[in-house]
Amino acid sequence: AQxxxxxxxxxxxxxxxxxxxxxxxxSSVSVYLFWYVQYPNQGLQLLLKYLSGSTLVKGxxxxxxxxxxxxxxxxxxxxxxxxxxxxxYFCAVTALNxxxxxxxxxxxxxxFVKA
Amino acid sequence: xxxxTQFPSHSVIEKGQTVTLRCDPISGHDNLYWYRRVMGKxxxxxxxxxxxxxxxxxxxxxxxxxxxxxxxxxxxLKVQPAELEDSGxxxxxxxxxxxxxxxxxxxGSRLTVL
Numbered sequence: 001a002q003x004x005x006x007x008x009x010x011x012x013x014x015x016x017x018x019x020x021x022x023x024x025x026x027s028s029v030s031v032y033l034f035w036y037v038q039y040p041n042q043g044l045q046l047l048l049k050y051l052s053g054s055t056l057v058k059g060x061x062x063x064x065x066x067x068x069x070x071x072x073x074x075x076x077x078x079x080x081x082x083x084x085x086x087x088x089y090f091c092a093v094t095a096l097n098x099x100x101x102x103x104x105x106x107x108x109x110x111x112f113v114k115a
Numbered sequence: 116x117x118x119x120t121q122f123p124s125h126s127v128i129e130k131g132q133t134v135t136l137r138c139d140p141i142s143g144h145d146n147l148y149w150y151r152r153v154m155g156k157x158x159x160x161x162x163x164x165x166x167x168x169x170x171x172x173x174x175x176x177x178x179x180x181x182x183x184x185x186x187x188x189x190x191x192l193k194v195q196p197a198e199l200e201d202s203g204x205x206x207x208x209x210x211x212x213x214x215x216x217x218x219x220x221x222x223g224s225r226l227t228v229l
Contacts, residue, residue: 043220099171
């Protein structure tokens with residue numbers, strides 16, 4: 001079984017400032033890693049994913065994340081945020097379980113971008 | 116293509132009543148998942164269908180919850196009888212395959228049990 005921890009429940013930041021949303025996971029088997037974003041009254045949308053290969057992955061809207069196997073982390077970063085980035089962000093881990101592949105999510109991080 | 120559709124978007128019922136949530140996945144997606152989020156906590160896995168078969172139902176809280184996917188198309192999640200702690204947002208997601216496949220989510224069904 002795997003687990004996901006998002007270390008910050010809320011992150012306030014000023015517009016045009018950089019931001020990092022932290023995610024740590026644990027798993028006894030290989031994993032696939034994802035970040036999803038949820039805007040108000042919408043479903044979760046994929047921001048980016050790590051499947052294999054380069055540990056730095058780039059996603060939509062200028063976001064990127066780096067897979068660090070030794071730290072079991074997959075932190076999300078953006079060098080300069082916009083008001084429109086205000087949303088809730090979820091880290092997710094997919095791993096092979098006895099019942100097949102299962103994706104579990106963290107508790108989410110609310111990003112507030114202030115003018 | 117049409118996305119994942121969930122109905123109703125919001126349901127308010129009294130304790131002891133029954134509610135049925137419906138999910139229409141993307142056409143051709145064999146994998147269908149139900150998740151629940153309670154009071155700002157993690158989005159918790161409930162179960163996974165592959166076509167009409169339950170692949171993994173390890174997350175179902177108890178026998179008051181019944182999920183079906185007859186014909187391998189849409190799915191329903193029935194809560195009977197509902198309890199206060201069942202309140203939350205129920206998300207449905209679908210994918211063509213499993214493993215590295217990205218999940219496409221519906222907007223969720225918010226259930227409030229009074």
